[in-house]
Amino acid sequence: MDLKKFVGHLNEERAAMRVGKEGIEPNGLSLENMKGALSSLVESIVWTDQEGKIQWSNDPFDCLVEQKHKKVLGSKLIDLMPLMQNGHKLPSRLYPVNLLLDGEHQVRELYQWQKPSGKLLDLEVSGVQMDWNRSGKNAFVSFHDITEQKHTEEELREAQLQLIQAVKMESVGGLAAGIAHEVKNPLAVLQMGVDYLANSANGTGEIQAVLRDMKQAIVRADNVIKGLLDFSVSRKLEFVLSDLNPLVNRSLNLVKHELHKKQMTVVTDLAEDLPKICVDRNKMEQVFVNLYMNAIQAVLKGGTMRVKTYQKRLVKIGKVVGRRKTDIFKVGEKVVVAEIEDTGVGIPEANMDRIFDPFFTTKPLEQGTGLGLAVTEKIVQMHKASIDIENKPEGGVRVTLMFKVKGENG
Amino acid sequence: MVKRKILAVDDEPSFTRMLKRNLERTGAYEVEEENLGTRCLSTARRFHPDLILLDIIMPDVEGHFLLSQFKTDQTTRSIPIVFLTATLTKEEMRKNKGALEGVPALAKPVDMRLLLSCIEKYLKK
Ligand SMILES: Nc1ncnc2c1ncn2[C@@H]1O[C@H](COP(=O)(O)OP(=O)(O)OP(=O)(O)O)[C@@H](O)[C@H]1O
Ligand SMILES: [Mg+2]
Numbered sequence: 135m136d137l138k139k140f141v142g143h144l145n146e147e148r149a150a151m152r153v154g155k156e157g158i159e160p161n162g163l164s165l166e167n168m169k170g171a172l173s174s175l176v177e178s179i180v181w182t183d184q185e186g187k188i189q190w191s192n193d194p195f196d197c198l199v200e201q202k203h204k205k206v207l208g209s210k211l212i213d214l215m216p217l218m219q220n221g222h223k224l225p226s227r228l229y230p231v232n233l234l235l236d237g238e239h240q241v242r243e244l245y246q247w248q249k250p251s252g253k254l255l256d257l258e259v260s261g262v263q264m265d266w267n268r269s270g271k272n273a274f275v276s277f278h279d280i281t282e283q284k285h286t287e288e289e290l291r292e293a294q295l296q297l298i299q300a301v302k303m304e305s306v307g308g309l310a311a312g313i314a315h316e317v318k319n320p321l322a323v324l325q326m327g328v329d330y331l332a333n334s335a336n337g338t339g340e341i342q343a344v345l346r347d348m349k350q351a352i353v354r355a356d357n358v359i360k361g362l363l364d365f366s367v368s369r370k371l372e373f374v375l376s377d378l379n380p381l382v383n384r385s386l387n388l389v390k391h392e393l394h395k396k397q398m399t400v401v402t403d404l405a406e407d408l409p410k411i412c413v414d415r416n417k418m419e420q421v422f423v424n425l426y427m428n429a430i431q432a433v434l435k436g437g438t439m440r441v442k443t444y445q446k447r448l449v450k451i452g453k454v455v456g457r458r459k460t461d462i463f464k465v466g467e468k469v470v471v472a473e474i475e476d477t478g479v480g481i482p483e484a485n486m487d488r489i490f491d492p493f494f495t496t497k498p499l500e501q502g503t504g505l506g507l508a509v510t511e512k513i514v515q516m517h518k519a520s521i522d523i524e525n526k527p528e529g530g531v532r533v534t535l536m537f538k539v540k541g542e543n544g
Numbered sequence: 545m546v547k548r549k550i551l552a553v554d555d556e557p558s559f560t561r562m563l564k565r566n567l568e569r570t571g572a573y574e575v576e577e578e579n580l581g582t583r584c585l586s587t588a589r590r591f592h593p594d595l596i597l598l599d600i601i602m603p604d605v606e607g608h609f610l611l612s613q614f615k616t617d618q619t620t621r622s623i624p625i626v627f628l629t630a631t632l633t634k635e636e637m638r639k640n641k642g643a644l645e646g647v648p649a650l651a652k653p654v655d656m657r658l659l660l661s662c663i664e665k666y667l668k669k
Contacts, residue, residue, distance in 0.1 A: 326562030
């Protein structure tokens with residue numbers, strides 16, 4: 135409904151307006167008629183007196199706020215409907231009704247409001263200020279619920295982003311094998327050349343140092359290429375129904391030298407009778423190896439790594455748990471969980487947003503390429519599983535992997 | 545001491561040249577280079593190497609095909625072969641226990657020390 139036009143119309147009529155018992159009564163348009171008309175609109179509409187107290191509301195509004203009409207009348211709009219903007223409570227002076235009563239002629243803005251029943255709504259609120267009444271100003275406000283529309287838009291955007299990401303990944307994947315071949319061969323020549331020179335004993339200490347740096351640079355480039363190759367999607371995933379625990383143990387076995395070097399203690403707490411999950415075993419081993427390596431590299435000598443597996447039923451809505459189509463897990467679904475905890479240095483909050491970015495690393499050049507978590511996240515996504523990384527209050531990092539159980543919500 | 549003979553097959557001359565330099569400097573090996581896949585069987589027949597270093601991917605002939613050629617030819621079938629590959633990651637190599645189709649394999653770029661120990665391990669007795 136176009137409120138502006140409506141009020142414009144009212145104002146035109148104003149010249150011929152005479153003030154009746156109810157306050158107003160435009161010519162040929164009785165207040166009762168008008169109220170009747172407004173009630174049958176789908177839009178929620180109220181008007182308030184100069185203190186922001188509701189003088190009149192239509193049925194859609196009463197339904198929106200889930201209150202009886204009697205209760206609505208006389209209540210302050212701001213109390214019935216405390217609005218939020220960008221997740222913050224809207225201060226009283228910025229509340230649309232107050233803006234209008236403070237002299238603003240019209241407002242139109244998007245807000246959020248949490249219904250008494252808990253549901254969060256996106257509302258388009260428009261209002262105009264009128265002084266058609268001798269007893270002071272009135273605010274005339276309508277609410278348009280755009281929650282559904284916004285969700286559809288968001289889902290569309292998300293789907294688009296995923297598509298873009300998928301296309302990007304595929305091009306990286308297709309390129310990777312080619313790059314690997316083209317780059318590794320020249321690297322191999324360089325490596326051999328450096329080895330040759332390093333073994334020509336007549337080099338001074340300075341020359342040996344230069345050769346060491348060159349060799350390190352070759353190793354670094356090789357690691358990047360290796361990471362890109364892992365990133366490649368050209369190798370299709372082979373899903374098999376598997377037990378998680380043997381997979382956890384096999385991957386632990388692959389890093390046992392590293393664990394030993396750091397003199398680390400490994401504590402495993404693996405639940406028995408876990409339901410089977412559908413995984414590509416090699417890829418998932420790679421995920422665990424990447425996460426173990428991060429834990430190992432984060433701890434000081436003698437640190438501890440804990441690995442825990444268990445099953446649970448999801449009860450709370452969270453980052454990846456919800457009721458929408460795009461949520462990976464649904465509330466009520468049973469999942470298998472693996473947790474990897476370390477006693478390491480933790481992750482500075484400022485870095486949290488970036489740890490999954492390809493090539494983001496805080497490690498010395500020869501140790502990290504910053505592809506570990508990027509690869510890990512990608513593999514996890516291809517499994518329709520989830521990964522969450524957080525700092526523990528007592529220090530160190532906890533990584534939580536959640537897997538779908540076959541037969542639970544597809 | 546008799547020098548052991550090694551045939552280096554790779555389409556990149558600079559790579560086989562480097563191999564030759566590095567291996568021959570040790571004084572223990574004589575290296576023959578071959579950069580054409582199509583020619584390497586005849587080179588092997590003539591040279592009688594004690595070991596062949598073979599690149600798997602070459603533009604003219606598939607390494608796996610060369611392997612089967614070597615393995616079925618009377619004069620070459622007992623010669624040990626070591627693959628050199630640029631397309632496998634170290635991780636994959638570790639999983640395959642350093643072998644591809646039963647043939648020991650090394651990932652490029654390869655470290656000289658590793659290459660030498662591998663050659664010594666598989667060299668024809
Ligand atoms: N368990 C952990 N404890 C502390 N920091 C971590 C941990 N895991 C990841 N990080 C941080 O996240 C960054 C990115 O991790 P990622 O595994 O992607 O790359 P990387 O370990 O640096 O290199 P790569 O895995 O390629 O060798 C790390 O450099 C580190 O700063
Ligand atoms: Mg890592």
